[in-house]
Amino acid sequence: MTSIVWQRRRAAVGSTWREFTRNRGGLAGLVVLGVVVVLALLAPLVTDASGLDVTKAAGQRWQSPSAEFWFGTDHTGRSVLLLTWWGSRISLLIGLTATVLSVAIGTLVGVTAAHFGGWLSAGLMWVTNFFLVLPSLVLAIALSTVLPRGIGTIVLAIGVTSWASTARLVRAQTLSVEARPFIERAKVLGGGHVHVIGRHVLPAVLPLVFVNTTLTVANAIVAEATLSFLGLGDPSMVSWGSMLRAANLHGAVSQRAWWFLLPPGLGVVVIVLAFTLVGRALETVLNPRLRGDR
Amino acid sequence: MSPLLELRGLGVHYRTDRGEVAAVRDVDLTLEAGQTLGLAGESGCGKSTVAMSVLRLLPKSARVEGEILLDGEDVTTMSWGRLRAVRWAQASVVFQGAMHALNPVRRVGDQIAEPIRLHGGKAKVSDLLDQVELPAAKARSYPHELSGGQKQRIMIAMALACDPRLVIADEPTTALDVIVQAQVLGVLSRLVAEQGIGLVMISHDLSVLASTCDRLAVMRHGGIVEEGPAREVIASPTHPHTRALAAAFPVVGDPAFRQVEPDEVRESSPLLRAEALSVDYRGRGGVVHAVKGVDLEIGSGEIVALVGESGSGKTTTARTLLGLRAPTSGRVLFEGEELPRSAKGLREYRRQVQLVLQDPTSALNPRHSVYESVAEGLRIHKVPGDEAALVADALAKAELRPPESFFPVLPHELSGGQRQRVVIAGALALGPRLLVADEPVASLDASVRGEILALLLGLRRELGLAALIITHDLGLAWSIADRVAVMHEGVLVEQGAVDQVLLDPRHEYTRRLLAAVPSTTP
Numbered sequence: 001m002t003s004i005v006w007q008r009r010r011a012a013v014g015s016t017w018r019e020f021t022r023n024r025g026g027l028a029g030l031v032v033l034g035v036v037v038v039l040a041l042l043a044p045l046v047t048d049a050s051g052l053d054v055t056k057a058a059g060q061r062w063q064s065p066s067a068e069f070w071f072g073t074d075h076t077g078r079s080v081l082l083l084t085w086w087g088s089r090i091s092l093l094i095g096l097t098a099t100v101l102s103v104a105i106g107t108l109v110g111v112t113a114a115h116f117g118g119w120l121s122a123g124l125m126w127v128t129n130f131f132l133v134l135p136s137l138v139l140a141i142a143l144s145t146v147l148p149r150g151i152g153t154i155v156l157a158i159g160v161t162s163w164a165s166t167a168r169l170v171r172a173q174t175l176s177v178e179a180r181p182f183i184e185r186a187k188v189l190g191g192g193h194v195h196v197i198g199r200h201v202l203p204a205v206l207p208l209v210f211v212n213t214t215l216t217v218a219n220a221i222v223a224e225a226t227l228s229f230l231g232l233g234d235p236s237m238v239s240w241g242s243m244l245r246a247a248n249l250h251g252a253v254s255q256r257a258w259w260f261l262l263p264p265g266l267g268v269v270v271i272v273l274a275f276t277l278v279g280r281a282l283e284t285v286l287n288p289r290l291r292g293d294r
Numbered sequence: 295m296s297p298l299l300e301l302r303g304l305g306v307h308y309r310t311d312r313g314e315v316a317a318v319r320d321v322d323l324t325l326e327a328g329q330t331l332g333l334a335g336e337s338g339c340g341k342s343t344v345a346m347s348v349l350r351l352l353p354k355s356a357r358v359e360g361e362i363l364l365d366g367e368d369v370t371t372m373s374w375g376r377l378r379a380v381r382w383a384q385a386s387v388v389f390q391g392a393m394h395a396l397n398p399v400r401r402v403g404d405q406i407a408e409p410i411r412l413h414g415g416k417a418k419v420s421d422l423l424d425q426v427e428l429p430a431a432k433a434r435s436y437p438h439e440l441s442g443g444q445k446q447r448i449m450i451a452m453a454l455a456c457d458p459r460l461v462i463a464d465e466p467t468t469a470l471d472v473i474v475q476a477q478v479l480g481v482l483s484r485l486v487a488e489q490g491i492g493l494v495m496i497s498h499d500l501s502v503l504a505s506t507c508d509r510l511a512v513m514r515h516g517g518i519v520e521e522g523p524a525r526e527v528i529a530s531p532t533h534p535h536t537r538a539l540a541a542a543f544p545v546v547g548d549p550a551f552r553q554v555e556p557d558e559v560r561e562s563s564p565l566l567r568a569e570a571l572s573v574d575y576r577g578r579g580g581v582v583h584a585v586k587g588v589d590l591e592i593g594s595g596e597i598v599a600l601v602g603e604s605g606s607g608k609t610t611t612a613r614t615l616l617g618l619r620a621p622t623s624g625r626v627l628f629e630g631e632e633l634p635r636s637a638k639g640l641r642e643y644r645r646q647v648q649l650v651l652q653d654p655t656s657a658l659n660p661r662h663s664v665y666e667s668v669a670e671g672l673r674i675h676k677v678p679g680d681e682a683a684l685v686a687d688a689l690a691k692a693e694l695r696p697p698e699s700f701f702p703v704l705p706h707e708l709s710g711g712q713r714q715r716v717v718i719a720g721a722l723a724l725g726p727r728l729l730v731a732d733e734p735v736a737s738l739d740a741s742v743r744g745e746i747l748a749l750l751l752g753l754r755r756e757l758g759l760a761a762l763i764i765t766h767d768l769g770l771a772w773s774i775a776d777r778v779a780v781m782h783e784g785v786l787v788e789q790g791a792v793d794q795v796l797l798d799p800r801h802e803y804t805r806r807l808l809a810a811v812p813s814t815t816p
Contacts, residue, residue, distance in 0.1 A: 188648060199670070
């Protein structure tokens with residue numbers, strides 16, 4: 001019996017994929033993402049991490065792009081290409097883990113608030129609104145100054161401050177699903193909370209959560225760059241934000257060292273754009289109402 | 295003189311992803327002033343498309359062929375300006391679903407006046423309200439302050455605002471209760487007689503059309519299958535589809551429609567009993583007493599119909615009997631024992647009493663296959679045994695055969711009647727003793743209503759399954775119930791055997807209900 005279910009799911013995934021590939025922007029975004037992720041994973045195998053060490057810098061300070069250093073060198077003589085390459089690892093890692101944390105909290109809060117109602121819902125929505133009105137950057141800065149420096153802190157700071165909009169979205173969707181008569185039918189059949197949420201609510205809400213995830217990743221990567229730029233990141237790690245911070249601190253502008261500013265900046269733009277394109281494409285695939293004439 | 299409306303070889307095609315779909319094919323109709331024409335058919339037969347094509351109100355994806363002559367002038371070739379002048383001034387529409395066709399944030403008087411302002415007419419809103427038998431003061435109301443019947447009359451007043459010669463009414467009474475329906479139909483008939491306008495009325499309910507229309511056209515799959523004087527079409531239908539439509543609306547009191555054998559053997563041990571049941575809702579406007587002291591008994595193997603208008607508390611009663619809502623006072627007894635309040639106890643109770651909802655389309659999770667939907671209850675209760683065999687058995691009992699072929703099917707691939715059978719199969723899988731069916735056929739097409747009702751009767755015969763059927767349709771109660779309980783404003787005003795209550799009503803309200811039922815035998 002389960003084979004039939006799996007067959008249908010496979011067919012559903014197949015048709016979603018076909019629909020997705022018809023969206024050129026989304027496909028381009030996916031290809032860019034794939035390339036960036038593969039490069040980030042391959043970095044330790046292809047390049048030598050010792051080049052990141054200031055004491056082992058290979059080049060002169062502020063060297064402009066050349067055949068040896070494609071993107072030039074920074075204020076300590078390190079290769080900007082190498083820094084950007086390794087920086088993508090941290091940006092992606094923090095972006096993805098912070099998103100998982102944020103979406104998980106948001107989904108949990110949203111579904112719980114909508115399903116149970118009453119004072120629990122009121123309390124949860126009160127907390128959600130608190131996080132919505134508070135400027136999340138200020139809160140994240142406060143959190144990362146209080147907690148010890150490190151990747152975990154940044155992930156926590158971004159994840160804990162950015163779940164509120166997901167929670168609202170999930171709550172709205174859950175409410176609309178729970179109003180449908182098949183939920184009442186499930187209750188009459190004897191289904192409890194776990195059954196109703198697990199079998200009916202979550203499968204209907206998850207596509208939306210999935211779309212929301214890809215869009216949240218983009219925000220998380222920008223947030224990470226912002227925090228690192230403000231000097232709240234892990235100082236021992238190279239990320240795109242910390243590169244921009246170094247460029248700013250050591251006067252890359254007055255040195256006219258555009259090659260130190262552009263690669264990390266463009267890196268953030270390209271990744272964010274790619275995630276957004278994929279998210280928008282998924283949105284149109286999973287929500288047919290958005291599908292207009294292309 | 296040319297007739298008021300003449301359709302010649304009308305065809306409408308919709309462009310879709312799957313190519314062109316023909317919605318209407320080769321329809322010829324004529325209507326003279328002062329006449330009423332009924333257009334009957336099931337959902338998707340193209341009757342609304344025909345109506346909307348008269349004023350060119352179809353979506354852009356539609357391609358119209360043939361001629362639509364309004365007073366001898368072809369609508370399909372009219373210029374945009376001419377069409378605007380014709381719309382409402384010559385022909386107007388009473389749209390389907392008055393609940394949604396009115397702007398909720400504007401007073402109804404302003405909405406009636408809108409076409410008058412646009413066309414520079416001289417009619418007065420108060421006169422129009424008078425024509426539809428509403429007091430002039432209602433012009434200052436907002437739509438939500440009016441009842442369904444009042445809103446429908448506002449829609450009619452709006453349609454009459456510019457003295458049109460033709461009015462098209464698309465399902466004008468579908469969402470209304472019988473008594474209100476009779477009033478609205480009365481208003482429409484009187485207007486046709488007094489003002490000599492032509493009326494095209496669209497409905498799926500032959501009895502509604504029979505009581506108001508001179509002529510009747512029955513549509514199926516986009517074409518007209520039968521046309522003629524209303525009485526003749528209904529009295530002696532020639533096309534099998536017309537016969538099916540006529541048979542779907544049972545006539546109260548006609549023994550031909552009574553499907554229950556009078557001498558059928560029945561046990562009389564009480565299965566479910568409500569004693570002095572009261573339910574209150576705490577709303578914004580204070581406490582609402584939805585159900586007031588209801589005593590109701592359903593014997594095992596008995597079919598009881600709970601009849602009443604919308605808002606009479608019949609659905610609340612059913613939900614309380616199912617244990618979905620706790621009674622404010624009074625109690626519900628199942629086999630002599632009070633309903634448990636605990637979650638575990640209620641779960642056990644659910645194996646005995648099951649619910650069939652009104653609209654099978656929304657009662658099935660669109661992502662679950664038939665197999666999963668039917669197996670849902672089995673999995674919740676961890677029923678021992680071969681799951682696939684139990685599902686197949688339940689589907690077979692609901693007359694979906696061969697059951698295995700339905701396993702992987704998703705709800706949207708089924709017809710409305712098949713979906714309702716799946717819902718029933720899902721309930722049967724648990725082997726209940728009582729089915730509570732909330733308007734089980736109200737959202738189904740006429741031709742499948744009879745099948746679902748026959749299925750309920752067959753289940754009673756074979757499995758001894760009792761049923762509480764909640765309905766606003768007295769004909770349905772006449773057709774399959776053993777006993778009828780009539781509910782009005784939260785109170786059971788009358789209950790007893792079907793023949794007794796429906797043929798010799800004691801209570802004044804039951805009499806009013808019966809008098810309002812439109813009849814196919816005028």
